[in-house]
Amino acid sequence: MGQLNSDLHCHSTESDGTLSPAEVARRAASNGVSLWTLTDHDTLKGLPEAREAAAASGLRFVHGVEISVTWNFQTLHIVGLNIDPANLVLLAGLAKIRASRQERAQKIADQLTEAGISGSLDGAYAFAQNADLIGRTHFARFLVARGFARNESDVFRRYLSPGRTGDVPHQWAQLAEAVAWIRASGGVAVLAHPGRLKLARAQLVRLIGDFKACGGAAIEVVTASHSQDQAADFALLCCSHGLLASRGSDFHNPDDARYDLGKLPQLPSSVTPVWSLFA
Ligand code: AMP
Ligand code: MN
Ligand code: MN
Ligand code: MN
Numbered sequence: 001m002g003q004l005n006s007d008l009h010c011h012s013t014e015s016d017g018t019l020s021p022a023e024v025a026r027r028a029a030s031n032g033v034s035l036w037t038l039t040d041h042d043t044l045k046g047l048p049e050a051r052e053a054a055a056a057s058g059l060r061f062v063h064g065v066e067i068s069v070t071w072n073f074q075t076l077h078i079v080g081l082n083i084d085p086a087n088l089v090l091l092a093g094l095a096k097i098r099a100s101r102q103e104r105a106q107k108i109a110d111q112l113t114e115a116g117i118s119g120s121l122d123g124a125y126a127f128a129q130n131a132d133l134i135g136r137t138h139f140a141r142f143l144v145a146r147g148f149a150r151n152e153s154d155v156f157r158r159y160l161s162p163g164r165t166g167d168v169p170h171q172w173a174q175l176a177e178a179v180a181w182i183r184a185s186g187g188v189a190v191l192a193h194p195g196r197l198k199l200a201r202a203q204l205v206r207l208i209g210d211f212k213a214c215g216g217a218a219i220e221v222v223t224a225s226h227s228q229d230q231a232a233d234f235a236l237l238c239c240s241h242g243l244l245a246s247r248g249s250d251f252h253n254p255d256d257a258r259y260d261l262g263k264l265p266q267l268p269s270s271v272t273p274v275w276s277l278f279a
Contacts, residue, residue, distance in 0.1 A: 003266060004034060004273070004275065005033050005262050006034070006036070006273070007028055007035075007247070007248055007249050007262050008036075008062075008064065008081055008246050008247060008274070009037070009064075009192065009220065009223060009246070009249060009250050009251075010024055010028075010248065010261060011024075011040055011041065011066075011250075012040055012046045012050070013046075013129040013130065014043055014045045014129070014130045015040035015042070015043060015046075015066075015130065015133050015135065016041060016133075016135050017040070017252045017253060018254070019254065021038055021046035021047070021049040021053060022049050022053035024050065024261070025038075025050055025053035025054045025057055025059060026057055027254070027260075027261050028261040028262055029054075029059050031260060031261045031262035031263055033059060033262035034060060035061075035062070035275055035278075036054055036059045036060065036062075037061065037064035037248075038064055039064040039065055039079050039081075039248070040065065040133070041135060042066070042068055042097045042133060043065070043094060043098065043133045044063070044083075044085045044090075044094065045132070045133075047063050051063070062081055063082065063084070063085050064079060064080060065079070065083060065090075065182075066078070066079050066080075066192060067079075067080060067093075067094070067097070067173060067181070067182070068097055068172040068173065069172050069173050069174065069178045070170070070171050070172040070173070070174065071174075071175045071207060071210070072206075072207070074199075075170070076175075076191075076192070076207075077192040078175070078178045078179060078189055078191060078192060078211075079190040079192045079246070080178075080181070080182035080185070080187040080189060080190070081187055081188045082277070082278055083185040084185040084186050084187070085185075087181075087184060087185030087186070089181055089184040090181045090182065090187075093177065093178070093181040094181075097172060097173055098132055100170070100171070101133065101134050104168055105121060105124060107168045108160075108168050109121035109124070109139075111166055111167075111168065112139075112165060112166050115165040115166075117143070117165075120139060120143070123139075123142035123145075124138040124141075124142050125138070127142055127145075139155070139159075140152040140159075140160065143155045175214060176214040179211070179214045179216050180214070180215065183215050189211075189215060189217055190217070190220055190246045191207075191211050191218070191220060192220050193223045193225045193226065194219060194234060195226045195230040204237075208243070209241075212241055212242075212243065216243070217243060218238070218243055218274040219234050219237060219243050219245060220234075220245075221234045221235050221247065221268070222245075222247040222264055223247070223248055223249070223264070224249055224250045224258040225250065225258075232268060235267070235268040235270055235271045238271045238272075239270055239271065244271070244272050244274040244276070244277070245267050245268075245272065245273055247266075247267050247273070249261055249263070249264050
């Protein structure tokens with residue numbers, strides 16, 4: 001079962017990806033994925049189109065989402081898998097986060113204006129196909145288009161990372177809240193790409209403990225932002241904490257993807273895959 005080609009983390013134009021949900025589904029299918037989820041940031045809007053396209057391509061599909069969280073003054077991401085997209089608790093929680101994204105976007109634009117970069121609010125929205133879900137990636141695309149940076153990661157480094165001009169402190173959902181919304185909708189909560197957090201070991205262990213205590217069930221072990229060594233380390237942490245393991249490319253964009261959909265290493269055989277929970 002661990003050898004199933006699952007890809008349980010990726011994005012569409014409904015958040016900060018560049019392909020539509022149906023295009024992502026077709027790319028997953030042609031890359032050999034057999035179990036697929038769309039996990040846009042803080043929105044479920046792409047799921048009906050994703051589900052339909054998955055069915056048309058013969059892909060097994062579960063509904064997903066990636067929720068923005070603040071834990072201990074740090075931003076982290078919790079993926080919800082096998083959620084019910086009609087659940088009102090989950091929908092209300094996500095709507096609140098999206099509203100706060102609009103306010104944050106205004107603040108980012110104000111700070112960029114002060115630094116002499118005008119028009120970034122309209123500019124970022126022009127790159128957001130879903131105006132309800134504005135994020136830093138849309139600012140990044142605007143800044144690249146205007147020649148302020150070579151590519152998106154260059155923008156993040158120069159303008160959007162902590163301490164830079166466009167950095168705005170932001171309060172996302174609480175960890176326990178996000179996990180509770182996912183569970184209320186019948187889903188499974190997964191700690192996304194923990195290797196991206198620059199946490200000291202003791203902090204990481206504390207995060208995993210907090211996550212499990214509030215009902216979290218799995219850790220993303222294989223993902224674009226983890227090295228082979230990190231995957232092995234998170235597999236060990238899954239085993240020692242009694243957590244399941246997930247696998248997802250975090251695909252956003254065909255021109256800029258470390259792992260394409262379905263083209264990522266298998267989970268280590270020591271872990272129990274999170275999809276063992278799906279009927
Ligand atoms: P937001 O949720 O609006 O703060 O945006 C976070 C998103 O920005 C992530 O999901 C990534 O898609 C993207 N991102 C974050 N850091 C970087 C980076 N260093 N280079 C490129 N994209 C990044
Ligand atoms: Mn993203
Ligand atoms: Mn993420
Ligand atoms: Mn993601």
